[in-house]
Amino acid sequence: MGQPVQRVEDQRFLRGLGRYVDDVDTGPGTLHAAVLRSPHAHARILDIDVEAVLDLDGVHAVYTHDDLTGPMAEPLPLLIPHPALTHGRTQHALAKDEVNYVGEAIAFVVADDRYVAEDAVARIVVTYDVLPPVVGLEAARAGERLVHDDVPGNLAARLEQEVGDARAAIAAAPHRLELDLTIERSACMPLEGRGTVARWEPDLDRLQLWTSTQTSTGVRAAVAVKLGLDLGQVDVITPDVGGGFGVKVVHPWPEELLVPYAARALGRPVKFTEDRREHFISSAHERGQVQHVEVGFDDDGRVLGLDVEFWHDNGAYTPYGLIVPIITSTQLLGPYKPGAYRVVFESLYTNTVIVTPYRGAGRPQGCYAMERTMDAVAAYLGKDRTEVRAANFIQPDEFPYDHGLVFQDGRELEYDSGDYPASLEKLKELVGWDDFPAYQREMAAQGRRVGIGLACYVEGTGVGPYEGAHVHVETSGKVKVATGLTTQGQGHATVFAQLVADELGVRFEDVEVVTGDTRRMPYAVGTYASRAAVMSGSAVHLAARRAKEKALRIAADALEADPADLQIVDGVVSVKGAPDSAIDLGTVSVLSNPLRYAFDEASKAATQFSVGDNSLPPVPEDEEPGLEGKDFYSPPRATFASGMHAVIVETDPETAEVTILKYAVVHDCGHLINPMIVEGQIHGGVAQGIGGALYERMAYDESGQLLNASFMDFLMPYVTEIPDGIDIDHLETPSPLNPLGIKGAGEAGVIPSAAVFAAAIEDAEGLAIRAMPISPSDLHTLRLSQEHPR
Template sequence: MDAIAAYLGKDRTEVRAANFIQPDEFPYDHGLLFQDGRPLIYDSGDFPASLEKLKALVDWDDFERIRDEARAEGRKVGIGIACYVEGTGVGPYEGGHVHVETSGKVKVSTGLTSQGQGHQTAFAQIVADELGVPFEDVEVVTGDTRRSPYSVGTFASRAAVMSGSAIALAARKTREKVLRIAADALETTPEDLEIVNGVVQVKGAPGSRIELGTIAVLSNPLRYAFDEASKAATQFVVGDPSKPPVAEDDEPGLEGRDYYSPPRSTFANGMHAVVVETDPDTAEITILRYAVVHDCGNLINPLIVEGQVHGGVAQGVGGALYERMAYNEHGQLENASFMDFLMPYVSEVPKRIEIDHLETPSPLNPLGLKGAGEAGVIPSAAVFASAIEDAEGFPITSMPISPSELFALRLHHEQKLQEGPHA
């Protein structure tokens, strides 16, 4: 894209904008198959809006003035941009289980496991919203093979889309049973009820109310009064005495289980921009600004998503400017320990990463989610190459790049200029 823009004498963002899939073209069918064996169809997005957000975030339209001022001071600065689309939410399925205890606390489980992505927080938020209970009353367990004997796993930016959707569906089943039992106890209809902070109440008449823990007791028709929740439940009469205490299509307890299996994968997207300075003497590369606009559909927890982006950017900095596997002519790895393998430290990662979100919900799942796992790392090599090219004035065709390699490219470029166009 940058080479095309240079050839046409156009702004790099203008060339990209001319080639974007437009918002009214979604869902966009590529006529190919994705890794899940399903059609490769982009489900949602607004690439022009993302580009405008990124340009504003990084002051793109004003950068030519900044570049000229830096050159007048003998400094080399450049700005780069890269766009990406990421397949996320890959099937085939995940499950979720939600159980309301007689204390009013909610236990949630799912089969996939977590490696620190904040699954427990995000899944608890989903259940708190779906059931109308306080967030702190929800406990989430992952990797529970007793509750979820069937599971696929955590990879491919799929946890929120897959397990999040399954848990939401399970919570909705639980909510339906909550309202059905509460309506019977309060002598009203489920449509007239709402759940607020773990209490079911008649809309517009909060005096007619029943706590979630009490409903959990009523859901299990054993006639006992061993705890406070059970004692509270004895004031209510539930069910038709002429029918069995547990209907044929029901079961005791206040819980729901469901599985979510998507028709196909979701596709997140985003754009990165970076401003770099290259030292005129040593060719050392310094990051001055880094900006990201990311669209992963509806956000459950923006802070968790931003943490994913931060970590990805740090990984991308390493992959673009520092980390590499070095082999000698005999195929022997020469930097197999951290004594020799160069990684970025906190001093090399941008101190501030400017992030903005665009939310175009996916129509493929009940929460409108798309994945976010690799959001920070996908375009890293391309965005740094774009910025270094802009600073130096010659193409960068291989990444990662070190100061010594950039210095050698400078010498080669200067030599070609001295030899002239016909050399």
Template sequence: MTTKLFGTKVPRVEDQRFLRGQGRYVDDLLTDDPRLLHAAVLRSPHAHARITDIDVADVLDVEGVLAVWTYDDLVDAMAEPLPLLIPHPTLTHGRTQYALAKDEVNYVGEAIAFVVAVDRYVAEDAVARIRVSYDYLQPVVGIAAARAADRLVHDDVPGNVGARMEQENGDARAAIADAPHTLTLELDVERSACTPMEGRGTVARWDPDTSRLTVWSSTQTSTGVRGCVAAKLGLDLAKVDVITPDVGGGFGVKINHPWPEELLVPLAAMTLGRPVKFTEDRREHFISSAHERAQVHHVEVGFDDDGRVLGLNVEFWHDHGAYTPYGLIVPIITSTQLLGPYKPLNYRVVFESLYTNTVIVTPYRGAGRPQGCFVMERTMDAISAYLGKDRTEVRSTNFIQPDEFPYEHGLVFQDGRPLTYDSGDYPASLAKLKALVGWDEFEDFRAEMAEQGRRVGIGLACYVEGTGVGPYEGAHVHIETSGKVKVATGLTTQGQGHQTAFAQIVADTLGVRFEDVEITTGDTRKMPYAVGTFASRAAVMSGSAIHLASLRAREKALRIAAEALEASEDDLEIADGVVTVRGTDASIDLGTVAVLSNPLRYAFDEASKAATQFSVGDPGKPPVAEDDEPGLEGKDFYSPERSTFANGMHAVIVETDPDTAEITILKYAVVHDCGHLINPMIVEGQIHGGVAQGVGGALYERMAYDESGQLLNASFMDFLMPYVTEVPKTIDIDHLETPSPLNPLGIKGAGEAGVIPSAAVFAAAIEDAEGFPITAMPISPSELFALRLEHADVPAEAIAEETR
């Protein structure tokens, strides 16, 4: 019997390639093709302006320039605004940009003109020679300015409000009014961004002989890009192939599509009859892809003497930037997922999604959850401080209990389905976390450190994450006559280890050797029906689909093998690619089964002779039965009724330097529950990466816009992504596995988990060290120093008093 691979730490097969520099990314493609052309984009240097004239006369004089496009050169669907991908009834004033700006620009970085030249150097030289005349408009920068609405981003969007959405379960305001205790909090989270190592990139090749377009894009959805390219360029879907090669990270930003360049590159390739490449540079990525996180929250909470939340009323304002291509996904997630593992008796949430003259917002790993977790966990800490109770005790009081699943919140989630948690055991997770971080021993440690003149604090934060959102994913499993198994699933891969994790599922389900399985992702030629990789959904969706498709292939293999071995299917087992009659020597390998599955007229090698017309089949029946197909294949789709909810809890111990206000991480602990683990090493890798990104978001990274809408830190010199020296050397991880009942493997998503509680957990620990409330994140030493000055006259003991 084959050893079960599901649940074991199988080393990632992709790492050999990646670590040896053999990855093939979009920018690596067609580099040997002398006909390849390169694109560069003229981007708005102003945050808000009307374009009165664009003069490209000097551009075509530049040697090596082939073409330049502005809005006036676009026709038909290309002249229409880019799609609003996820409409919502409350998004009453959704706006999207044009592929190239028409009349007005609304953020620094918005695409205005597109130049194609023999190389990127020449293309940039040409861009520098385009002359644009602007009428400057006052920009709207930041949530305060957007709310004040003294100026409008879009003239036809009153108050800069794109959407206002409200949900309520019970009567929160009445419950708060009647509650024995109440607190009010103002909580602020700043902008950050995904910043994957590889920026955006697209290559397109038009084959005039076959009228066929091939597009390679660094995207999280090749099927999405395909649909957009076909629609915008007026091509039949069947004429467009989109392939996602290796992708150097996405973290959410590459789920948005189509980017202007994803349409302009294919347009240029078709127009010029030569392949065209666009590779985004780092500055472009900062100013013309997408950001996230900026929200301001007002919280009112009413609770009893135990800290039980009787009513929670949250209002927040979400900065979605200049346009809304990705709809309201981020604020909807905040508004629903801030509940975490808790069950407030009454809950109301209302948000406004606001326009500003800054880069657009699309989901960034965590996608609104880090803000929601920050809001809820800060609230839990404030209640604990007010009541003088241990922070874990107040949380326990509010937990949904293990016997309450499925738990319905009475709200609608981001996928339009009811917000219903499928499984979890929050008390068990908390017990594990307390043990892992040493929660109960912390006061001794604090005293020990204080004796050395050192200041330390501990914090914890809990979250629940809806993962594996629909609508579906599919898989196709093909057992070749060699016995090798080729599997295709349509969603894309940007470093998650799908080659490994998916192959583990196939090997187990089908009974084949792991080495014989090859996974293809993100190639519309192999699997045209797919959604994409986002929302921690790949393992749940494609993993389940691959399992189901493997079962179908297995079923067929057993049927054919039973006939060949003259045995009952029930007596057969498959291991290491060989079908055996249990307890006998009688066997047939899957490669031979594959041969038999495909009746042949022509023998092309020794193996295929066995399937030719004089070798197999009952002469009285059609070679392929009416309800059958040739080939040993299985295809299936997985489409769940609703999302599955993973959860986790993080704790951190920090040291704050009493003199310099520097913040040092002493210990970081994670308890994580994503149901059954396919590959614990990959899950822990996801957690490590998420925590690192979370450390960045909490302590280092921010988008520093000035009043005029210029991004002051559009480089990795000034946007402080943490180095390996800034993230914890070790992260203590413990797993709990409460399987999901919603899919055949009992799995939940794990991709975003590590980053969600960061702002909350660091704020809690710093607050615990310093003795005054931390209400805005991220926080730098300079800001901590300012807070110390602000609170200098208030002794630490008085802080809790202060918040009453």
């Protein structure tokens, strides 16, 4: 632990040997699916005519809602209900009577190949009664048009939390400010889209399903219920996943149900591989919010009262409940402790793609609101922006710090540990904060505009309820580890192996990790919320400890020693100080199983040892055969990682192009398991954040058509748009909540992007930045509006 161990996954990934869902080969009889999707943002379906499809060669089945029976015909589940979600709505696997966004699934065609399936889709004739759509938060709030007839005001939910009396505190404060802020939509955009393959095994009466998901156990439970199968009849296997970033935690997607439904009905394997346009218009987006902030503060910039209202665009349905706006409303506070805080949000329907967590999951919006406010307070008082922040920090001796709010997991928002003043000092040093004004003046003298910004965040990571792990020492001495959550590129096979090697005392290369296979670990939750290292890492550590305890017990018996005198090094148990008195872990594994068929060398070697108590049964009560350890980790609440980013940008006075001159990150995720992997997560997060701040948006027109549904027009940054170097420094304040003292690191890099770029561009331009992302064209427009104020 703590070493920058090279990722064991990279050989495969870098050489093109990764194996993704589309690579799963279920044989020549496999059929391929395509989906007819709504071309309208809002319409009633009057008729679906599939006549022209039926005589097309190679088509095996066409499903519309009318063809679905039982639970399949019901709406998809609302995964995370909440009392405030008074008007939660979910779509059907195939649209029933009405469509509410461009891209909503209407019909599902299964054919010999995807080409024929798409030909068939093109032949289906749907008669629509096109309805006026609701696009954008302004239209949603106006409530003149409704997305769902039975949801007045398009209001899915309204939630208010308050600590103290924020409005009174603001009214009584020496200084007051108001800010109106907007932030636009983006999306996860994993390079591998969604995909599902299913094979019904009639001989075994069971279903095998491969799917590109962040929760194989969740998909398994959903598929079992929807298809009327017992859980024990369904195996879900998650092979390599080419990126998730949140969108693949949503489940079940319509195709995740329709593929196995068709596979069972047709008796043939069925595959669905989403294409890029489908991913844009029928998976999920995030980020779109409008915010109104009122703040009251004293002469030092201490926030005495903070009152935030925001409006959250949840798209056409709410399958993932209120997780995103709840996170915005609670994590907005970051490292600060306002005197009083009130937050109220409305989650509103629009006729657009659903909104579900995308890396950061509501935090980028919250960070943006809070950090824009801090900058505005500093500007108002004429104080250094770092001073105003420092005046509001929770101090190191105040942990655990309870904000008095309820977090996304339904538990109290209580920070476990952190050291924000130390982080800020490191960041100022790393970016050269104090030297910047001189540099800025020097550049200005040359006609160049440079600006610096910073942003701080706190991220609740490692939310429950639990993860488990199973560690099995084979008679070969190799160690097989299984944990149920999935992997979408994080390097779990490396870090979990590191943890097992450390705890069990085996060589790193002897440990093999499997994730996301319900056959190996049927109890699991999933990979989201920066929880894998904390949750499965802790479970793996605990399971390895159990295996170790058992190994020592058996070895002590075999070596006639006290377990306390034994050590395990490189897979060999020996008596400390007496290296000749030793036994391989593989041999211990043989001894752990009374059925000692001598198939291998370890079994032969085991014959020299005698273990067990002849007065007891071969497997005594409370014992199990085999050298295995299984354990679960379930924390009382989330653990809170934190960080601070700073960026120096240059803006072109003529073209308004923004160039990144320096990007600095100070990050605290407790103890580091593998610093190289943590830095990789930061690099990826920063890159994704640059995309969200400077390049990406979802360009919906007023009729609800997504105008940039391709990688040509949705400007995900290339490596050429990302700075060559990102300066990173770590702080390690361990979490007291788990045995390893770790906190999550997966999402952090993307959280402060909108805030930090807004701050830096504002500093360079002397213009208030209130809307993100910002393109050169947007910045030019903003410049003109300041030159010619209306």
